[in-house]
Amino acid sequence: MYKVLIVAATRGEIESLLTQYQAQKSLLSDKVFSFSHRRCHIDALITGVGMVATAYEMAFWLSRRNYDLLLNVGVCGSFNRDIPLGTALQITSDEIADWGAETDSSFIPMAELDFFDANQPPYEKGILRQKIDLPLQQIIPLLQVHWHYGQ
Numbered sequence: 001m002y003k004v005l006i007v008a009a010t011r012g013e014i015e016s017l018l019t020q021y022q023a024q025k026s027l028l029s030d031k032v033f034s035f036s037h038r039r040c041h042i043d044a045l046i047t048g049v050g051m052v053a054t055a056y057e058m059a060f061w062l063s064r065r066n067y068d069l070l071l072n073v074g075v076c077g078s079f080n081r082d083i084p085l086g087t088a089l090q091i092t093s094d095e096i097a098d099w100g101a102e103t104d105s106s107f108i109p110m111a112e113l114d115f116f117d118a119n120q121p122p123y124e125k126g127i128l129r130q131k132i133d134l135p136l137q138q139i140i141p142l143l144q145v146h147w148h149y150g151q
Contacts, residue, residue: 001036001039001041002039002040002041002068002069003030003038003040003041003043003066003067003068003069004041004042004043004067004068004069004070004071005042005043005044005045005062005065005067005069005071005138006042006044006045006069006070006071006073007044007045007047007054007055007057007058007071007072007073008044008046008047008072008073008074009046009047009048009049009050009053010044010046010048010049010074011046013073013075014028014044014046014073014074017044018035018044021035021036021037021042022035023035023042023044026036026043026083028064028084029061031046031047031057031061032044032045032046032061033046043061043065043067045057045058045061045144054072093127093128094127095126095127095128096110097121099120100112100113102115109126110126111123111125111126111127112126123132
């Protein structure tokens with residue numbers, strides 16, 4: 001049986017999937033829901049919002065289980081208003097725009113700092129590269145969130 005892990009920050013991002021396939025909460029974690037489809041056993045891991053929460057939960061779960069395929073799914077924003085809401089995209093490059101160091105007068109990207117090898121896998125020139133067969137789009141995830149309550 002093919003083993004798949006679907007990762008999402010919040011349950012709301014995959015609620016319709018969990019409902020459609022009548023996913024059951026795992027006995028091993030209240031953050032994992034399991035179901036089967038065709039010849040696949042599928043676990044859905046809800047990590048919480050942000051890269052740190054995602055990295056922690058994935059490291060914890062992947063240290064206990066092996067998978068044939070891992071999918072990171074969820075909601076994201078775009079500066080390109082021509083992309084319809086709900087469009088599935090292949091992210092061709094992933095560069096964290098605000099990952100680095102600030103000086104008094106400039107910002108130094110992580111890829112340019114001496115303690116980071118910008119070409120060590122999975123990076124190429126400081127950029128993550130992924131390949132699957134979906135519409136292509138480049139992204140720039142940001143660590144800072146600006147929120148205006150009530151707007």
